[in-house]
Amino acid sequence: MLKVGLTGGIASGKSAVGEMFVALGAHLIQADSIAHQLMHPGQPVYDEIVRHFGRGILNLDGTINRPKLADAAFDSKPVPEKKSSQVNALNRIVHPAVIRRQEEWMVEIGRRDPRAVAIVEAALIIEAGAAKRFDRLIVVTCRDQQRVKRFAARHNLSLEAARQEVTRRMAAQLSDEEKIKAADYVIDNAGSLDGTREQVHEVWQGLQAQKPR
Numbered sequence: 001m002l003k004v005g006l007t008g009g010i011a012s013g014k015s016a017v018g019e020m021f022v023a024l025g026a027h028l029i030q031a032d033s034i035a036h037q038l039m040h041p042g043q044p045v046y047d048e049i050v051r052h053f054g055r056g057i058l059n060l061d062g063t064i065n066r067p068k069l070a071d072a073a074f075d076s077k078p079v080p081e082k083k084s085s086q087v088n089a090l091n092r093i094v095h096p097a098v099i100r101r102q103e104e105w106m107v108e109i110g111r112r113d114p115r116a117v118a119i120v121e122a123a124l125i126i127e128a129g130a131a132k133r134f135d136r137l138i139v140v141t142c143r144d145q146q147r148v149k150r151f152a153a154r155h156n157l158s159l160e161a162a163r164q165e166v167t168r169r170m171a172a173q174l175s176d177e178e179k180i181k182a183a184d185y186v187i188d189n190a191g192s193l194d195g196t197r198e199q200v201h202e203v204w205q206g207l208q209a210q211k212p213r
Contacts, residue, residue, distance in 0.1 A: 001110040002117045002211050003133065007125040008140030009176055010169050011150040013189035013196070017140050018121045020200040026207075027109050031122030034101045035094055039064045048093045053086075074168045087172040095128045103133070115211050117204075126174055126182050136210070138203060139183035141176045142190045 006021070006028075008014045015030070022028050038045040041062050049064065050057070057068040073090045102120050109118045119138075125131055142150075144166075152162035180186055185203045189196050 001106070001114055002207060003106055003135045004117060004119045004207065005125045005131060005134035005137045006119050006121045006140070007123060007137065007179060008142075008189075009147065009173055009179070010123065010166055011147040011154065012140045012142045012176075013150070014121050014123070014140050016193070017138075017187055017189065017196065017200060018119060020197055021117075021119055021204065024200070024204045026117045026119050026204075027113075028119045028121060029102060029105050031098050031102065031120065031124075034098045038094065038097050038101070039066075045094060045097050049090070052089055052093065070169075074172060091124070091128065095124070095130075098122075099128065099130055099133070117207050117211065124173065126179055127172075131182055136184045136207065137182060138185045138187060139176070139179045140187045140189050141180070142188075146190060 004026075006014055006018055018028050018030070035045075037043075039049065040046060046064065049069070053069065053072045057065055057072055059065045069090070073086045102122075106118045106120070109116050120134070122128075122130070125134070125137065131137055148159060148163045148166050151157070151166050152159050155162065155165075157165065185206065187196060187199045187203065
């Protein structure tokens with residue numbers, strides 16, 4: 001089985017690229033979906049997040065309000081060279097559990113299909129020190145203005161509000177330039193979907209050639 005990490009900055013189009021790989025036959029799991037599950041009431045991750053950040057991040061039904069959690073974790077005035085200590089605290093709580101679930105999933109996929117391509121989509125693969133867990137790493141990039149527009153559309157925000165939110169979240173991530181240095185493949189998602197799909201096909205052919213025989 002070939003283990004592949006799929007990463008990129010916020011609103012770079014990782015999910016769209018992941019869907020394209022699935023259409024070609026890849027298996028895919030999303031770190032964000034795992035994190036959502038781990039943050040359900042009753043889960044150890046949920047308990048630790050509430051203990052650290054307080055009950056002010058909860059909805060009336062006791063579930064975690066993710067925008068409130070983001071406000072608590074990310075600096076309102078980020079310094080690009082320095083991660084927020086609260087972001088680091090959140091990552092220390094969530095990342096180990098997410099990585100364990102990813103590993104369990106890959107083991108299961110490998111058991112079912114030893115020649116599979118198993119892709120983990122996650123924004124912070126490199127930042128979490130998890131890149132070494134994969135055989136290949138794919139980085140998705142786009143232009144900053146596209147990132148802002150996509151984030152605004154996704155969250156129904158004004159462009160200015162989206163720009164501020166993207167800026168503070170990107171301060172907790174490596175730049176595209178730094179991610180590219182660690183990449184085996186780079187997919188430029190700044191153009192048309194057809195252009196992105198062509199790049200995905202090229203990468204897929206490369207991955208197919210590297211699968212165990």
